[in-house]
Amino acid sequence: MIHTSSYAIPISRLITRPMLTCAPRTTVREVAQRIFAERCSYVVVMEDGAAIGIWTEQDALALSGDAEELARPISVVMSAPLLTLDASTSLGEAAVRFKQSGIRHFGVVRDGACIGVLTQTDVVVNQGAEFFLRLKPIEAIHVRPLVVVPAHRPLRNAIALMRARRLDAIVVEYGCGEHGILTERDVVRLIANAALSGAAGDHASRPLQTLPATHSLYAAQHHMVRQHIRHIGVRDASGLLAGLLSFADILQNIEGEYVSELQGALRERDEALGRARFSLRMAERVFESALEGIMVTDRNAKIERVNQAFTRLTGYTEEDVVGRDPSLLNSGHQSAAFYENLWHALEAHGHWQGEIWNRRKSGELYLEYLTITSIRDDEGDISHYAGIFSDITQRRQTEERLRYLATHDVLTGLANRVLFEERLERAIIHAQPSERKFAVMYLDLDRFKLVNDTLGHNTGDAVLKVVATRLRERLRASDTVARLGGDEFALLLEDFNDIRDVGRLARSILDSVGDAIHVDGREVFTTPSIGISIYPDDGTEAAQLMMRADQAMYGAKHRGRNAFQFFESGMTSSAMAQLEILGELHRALEQDEFCLFYQPQYDLATGCIVGIEALLRWRHPQRGIVSPGEFISVAEQSSLIVPLGRWVLREACRQARAWLDAGLEFGRIAVNLSARQCVTDTFLSDLSTILSETALPAERLQLELLESMAMNTRDEIGSLLRELVARKVGLAIDDFGTGYSSLAYLRDLPVDTLKIDRSFLASSDAHRSDRAIIRAAVAMGRALGLNVVMEGVETPEQLDFLRQVGCHQAQGYLLARPQPAELLSAYLARGYPASFALP
Known part of the structure; x- marks a missing residue:
C-alpha cells in the first residue's frame, strides 16, 4: 500500500530545483538547447516577471524541424496559459488534479508569483510507493504495444508518426535484429543541434535496454533511474520484445492506486469528521492502521x-x-x-x-x-x-538462532569446530598456572561412508544425531563435545583425577556408540575409533593436542577400529598414512587420474539450467571413483592443492568452452576455490592464462568460496575478491549458514550468489528452526540483490518449500546427480528439460 502519511505534504516542499525559464522572443532552437543541456523536461516562458506559457518535450513533437521553424520565437509554439496550483496544495489534491487534467506539468504559485514547476514524477516519487512497486510485476500492468519503425525510415516521418499517435517514444528496428529507441528527449536534442534529417536509425539510442516481464515494477523503475532513461523494453517468457514500458506508465499505475485510496479517505473524512482537515484524517488513519x-x-x-x-x-x-x-x-x-x-x-x-x-x-x-x-x-x-x-520476540529468537549456528553444528546441536577450539584454548589458559591435566579425544565413526552410500544421507544424518546424543549423555556439564564435520567428533575432558578415568570414559563411549541405532525400522551399527591426547604431556598448544589426538585415532583404526588409543611419542601412523595418500595424489596428478563430474543448478521459476558446478573426482586404479572428502583435506594441508586447483579450473573452463562451441547453453560454470590456492602470488595470472587459452568469457565463470574464507578480514583476500569482480568473474559463497562470521559483513562482500548449505534441508522431519533460517537467508539474499541457491535438494517437498519462500535456484539429487561431461552434454543437447514439474 502507498504510504498515506505523505498525503498532506504541501507541494511547495517538492520543488527541489530552480525553475528553467526563457523570454518570449527566445528561439525554439535556443530553448531546445537549454532543455537538453539542463536535462529538464520543460521551460517556462516569462514576461515582465509573469509566467505566460510553457514548452515541454511533448511540444517538440509538433515541430517539423525546418530552419525557419526553429528560428521562431518560443511564444508562437508554447502551450498557454500555464496551468498552476497554489503552493499550499496538498500532495493528495495535486495527484487528483494530475489525474483529471491529463497533463504532466503544473506551475506552483505563491502570492501570485510562480516559484517552480511540479511534475507528475515529483508527485508520485514522493508517495513512498516502493513497497507497492516491489510487489507488482511488470506483466501485471498494461504495457503499451510496440510501435516499430525500420531504421531506414526518414527521421521526419518517424517524428510525424509519434506526433500523430501521441507517442513519447517509438522503437527502431535494425536489420541485425537489434532494437533502438527514439524518444521525445531525442527529438529535443536533434532540434537543439538542428539535426532533424537522415534516417531514424541514425539518431535512435541503441541498443534498447530490456527487462523480463516477470521483474517487478520497482526493478524497472530502479533500472531506469540508475541508467537515466525513461523507457525500457519488456521481454516475454520466450525472450522476445513484447512491449515498451515508460516511467509514465509506472507513474500512471501508481496514480490509479493513489487516487482510489485518496477518494476512500475523503469519503471517510466527510462521513466521520465533516469539516475536519484532511491532514488530521490522515493522521487518524495512520494511527489506526x-x-x-x-x-x-x-x-x-x-x-x-x-x-x-x-x-x-x-x-x-x-x-x-x-x-x-x-x-x-x-x-x-x-x-x-x-x-x-x-x-x-x-x-x-x-x-x-x-x-x-x-x-x-x-x-x-x-x-x-x-x-x-x-x-x-x-x-x-x-x-x-x-x-x-x-x-520483536521472533526476530530475537532468529538472531539468537543465527548466533547459535555460528558456534554450533546445525545437524546435531553440538559445539562446532570454532567453539571447540575456543574452549580448548581457554582450558590451556586455565590449566597453565597449576599444570593441571585435561584430555582431548578425537572420535571418528568407522566406515560411516558406507552408511551414507548404501542407506542415503537422511539415514546417515539420523545416525549422527543419535551418536551426538549418546556422546552428550556420557559427559559431565563441564566437558565439551563437538562435531568437527562429517563423522568426526572431538571431546574436551577437564578436571579428572586419574588418567585411568579417561580410559574408562573412552570404553564407555565405545560401548554406547556401538549399540544398535534404529532408523526407519532398520538397525544400523557403527563403531567409533577414539584417539586421546593429554595436556601437558602430549602438547601445550591447541593445534598440537588436536593433531596428536588425531594421530592416536588413526592408531586406533590401525588396531582394527572400535578401539581407543592414547597418543604415544613414537606414534606416526596417521602422519605416515597422510604421506602415503599425498604420494598417491602426486602420482594421480601426473598420470591424469583426476576427472570432473558436473551437477546442474536450476532456476526454480523457469526450470532452466542456469549454472553447472564442477566437482572433482579421483579415478583410483584400485579403488575406483574416490570423492574429494577422502583426499582433499590432505591436498589442502600440502602445496599440492595449488596445482590440483589449477587443473580443476583449467578443465572446467575447457569443458565450458566446448559446450559453448557446441551451441549448448548452461549459464555459468562454477568452480570451488580453496583458501590456499587463492592466496598464491600466481593465482590471478593463472586465471588470466586459463581464460585466455580456453577462450572462455570471464562472465561465464563463477568461483565458489567457503563462507569462512569470504569473510576473511585479511587485506589480500578482500583485494582479490574485488579484482575478480572487476574482471567480471562471478563470486558465490558456498555452504552459507555454516560459517561463523558476522552477517553484517555480507553486504560489503563483492559476491553475487549465496549457496545455502544442504544441512538446513537435510533433516527428514523438516525442523522449523532450520526452515526459518532458510527463509531468513533467502530474504536477506533478495534484499541484497543476490542470487540464492539451495544445495542438496532431494525430495519434492523440499522443492515446494523452496519455491514457496522465493529461493531463486537449486541443485541436488532430486533435480540431477553429478555426472560426467559426456552424459551432461547429451542432457543439454536435448534442451535440458527440467526433471521437476514447473508451477
Missing part, C-alpha cells in the same frame, strides 16, 4: 488511547486500559532501576528507546522494541507521552 502498537498517555502517565495494533499485540482492548497505568503490562523482568533510568532519559532528552520485556493479557511474555516520546503543548509543558512499540 499502523502495524506498530501505539499508546498515548496524559502527563501523569494515565492511558488515554491505544490503536488496534496495541490490542492485537497485547490482548488488551481500549476499554481495558483507558485511565490505567502502563504498568499493567509489566513483566517483572526489569528492575526498579531500569524504570528510573527510563524516566530520567525522558526528562533529560524528551525520548527513550530500547528493548523491554512485557506481558500480554494472556500472561505470555514478549519482547518489544519501544520508543517513548514526550509531547509538549504550546507553552512548552509536557502534555502527553506517546509510546510506539513492535513485537
Whole structure:
C-alpha cells in the first residue's frame, strides 16, 4: 500500500530545483538547447516577471524541424496559459488534479508569483510507493504495444508518426535484429543541434535496454533511474520484445492506486469528521492502521488511547486500559532501576528507546522494541507521552538462532569446530598456572561412508544425531563435545583425577556408540575409533593436542577400529598414512587420474539450467571413483592443492568452452576455490592464462568460496575478491549458514550468489528452526540483490518449500546427480528439460 502519511505534504516542499525559464522572443532552437543541456523536461516562458506559457518535450513533437521553424520565437509554439496550483496544495489534491487534467506539468504559485514547476514524477516519487512497486510485476500492468519503425525510415516521418499517435517514444528496428529507441528527449536534442534529417536509425539510442516481464515494477523503475532513461523494453517468457514500458506508465499505475485510496479517505473524512482537515484524517488513519502498537498517555502517565495494533499485540482492548497505568503490562523482568533510568532519559532528552520485556493479557511474555516520546503543548509543558512499540520476540529468537549456528553444528546441536577450539584454548589458559591435566579425544565413526552410500544421507544424518546424543549423555556439564564435520567428533575432558578415568570414559563411549541405532525400522551399527591426547604431556598448544589426538585415532583404526588409543611419542601412523595418500595424489596428478563430474543448478521459476558446478573426482586404479572428502583435506594441508586447483579450473573452463562451441547453453560454470590456492602470488595470472587459452568469457565463470574464507578480514583476500569482480568473474559463497562470521559483513562482500548449505534441508522431519533460517537467508539474499541457491535438494517437498519462500535456484539429487561431461552434454543437447514439474 502507498504510504498515506505523505498525503498532506504541501507541494511547495517538492520543488527541489530552480525553475528553467526563457523570454518570449527566445528561439525554439535556443530553448531546445537549454532543455537538453539542463536535462529538464520543460521551460517556462516569462514576461515582465509573469509566467505566460510553457514548452515541454511533448511540444517538440509538433515541430517539423525546418530552419525557419526553429528560428521562431518560443511564444508562437508554447502551450498557454500555464496551468498552476497554489503552493499550499496538498500532495493528495495535486495527484487528483494530475489525474483529471491529463497533463504532466503544473506551475506552483505563491502570492501570485510562480516559484517552480511540479511534475507528475515529483508527485508520485514522493508517495513512498516502493513497497507497492516491489510487489507488482511488470506483466501485471498494461504495457503499451510496440510501435516499430525500420531504421531506414526518414527521421521526419518517424517524428510525424509519434506526433500523430501521441507517442513519447517509438522503437527502431535494425536489420541485425537489434532494437533502438527514439524518444521525445531525442527529438529535443536533434532540434537543439538542428539535426532533424537522415534516417531514424541514425539518431535512435541503441541498443534498447530490456527487462523480463516477470521483474517487478520497482526493478524497472530502479533500472531506469540508475541508467537515466525513461523507457525500457519488456521481454516475454520466450525472450522476445513484447512491449515498451515508460516511467509514465509506472507513474500512471501508481496514480490509479493513489487516487482510489485518496477518494476512500475523503469519503471517510466527510462521513466521520465533516469539516475536519484532511491532514488530521490522515493522521487518524495512520494511527489506526499502523502495524506498530501505539499508546498515548496524559502527563501523569494515565492511558488515554491505544490503536488496534496495541490490542492485537497485547490482548488488551481500549476499554481495558483507558485511565490505567502502563504498568499493567509489566513483566517483572526489569528492575526498579531500569524504570528510573527510563524516566530520567525522558526528562533529560524528551525520548527513550530500547528493548523491554512485557506481558500480554494472556500472561505470555514478549519482547518489544519501544520508543517513548514526550509531547509538549504550546507553552512548552509536557502534555502527553506517546509510546510506539513492535513485537520483536521472533526476530530475537532468529538472531539468537543465527548466533547459535555460528558456534554450533546445525545437524546435531553440538559445539562446532570454532567453539571447540575456543574452549580448548581457554582450558590451556586455565590449566597453565597449576599444570593441571585435561584430555582431548578425537572420535571418528568407522566406515560411516558406507552408511551414507548404501542407506542415503537422511539415514546417515539420523545416525549422527543419535551418536551426538549418546556422546552428550556420557559427559559431565563441564566437558565439551563437538562435531568437527562429517563423522568426526572431538571431546574436551577437564578436571579428572586419574588418567585411568579417561580410559574408562573412552570404553564407555565405545560401548554406547556401538549399540544398535534404529532408523526407519532398520538397525544400523557403527563403531567409533577414539584417539586421546593429554595436556601437558602430549602438547601445550591447541593445534598440537588436536593433531596428536588425531594421530592416536588413526592408531586406533590401525588396531582394527572400535578401539581407543592414547597418543604415544613414537606414534606416526596417521602422519605416515597422510604421506602415503599425498604420494598417491602426486602420482594421480601426473598420470591424469583426476576427472570432473558436473551437477546442474536450476532456476526454480523457469526450470532452466542456469549454472553447472564442477566437482572433482579421483579415478583410483584400485579403488575406483574416490570423492574429494577422502583426499582433499590432505591436498589442502600440502602445496599440492595449488596445482590440483589449477587443473580443476583449467578443465572446467575447457569443458565450458566446448559446450559453448557446441551451441549448448548452461549459464555459468562454477568452480570451488580453496583458501590456499587463492592466496598464491600466481593465482590471478593463472586465471588470466586459463581464460585466455580456453577462450572462455570471464562472465561465464563463477568461483565458489567457503563462507569462512569470504569473510576473511585479511587485506589480500578482500583485494582479490574485488579484482575478480572487476574482471567480471562471478563470486558465490558456498555452504552459507555454516560459517561463523558476522552477517553484517555480507553486504560489503563483492559476491553475487549465496549457496545455502544442504544441512538446513537435510533433516527428514523438516525442523522449523532450520526452515526459518532458510527463509531468513533467502530474504536477506533478495534484499541484497543476490542470487540464492539451495544445495542438496532431494525430495519434492523440499522443492515446494523452496519455491514457496522465493529461493531463486537449486541443485541436488532430486533435480540431477553429478555426472560426467559426456552424459551432461547429451542432457543439454536435448534442451535440458527440467526433471521437476514447473508451477
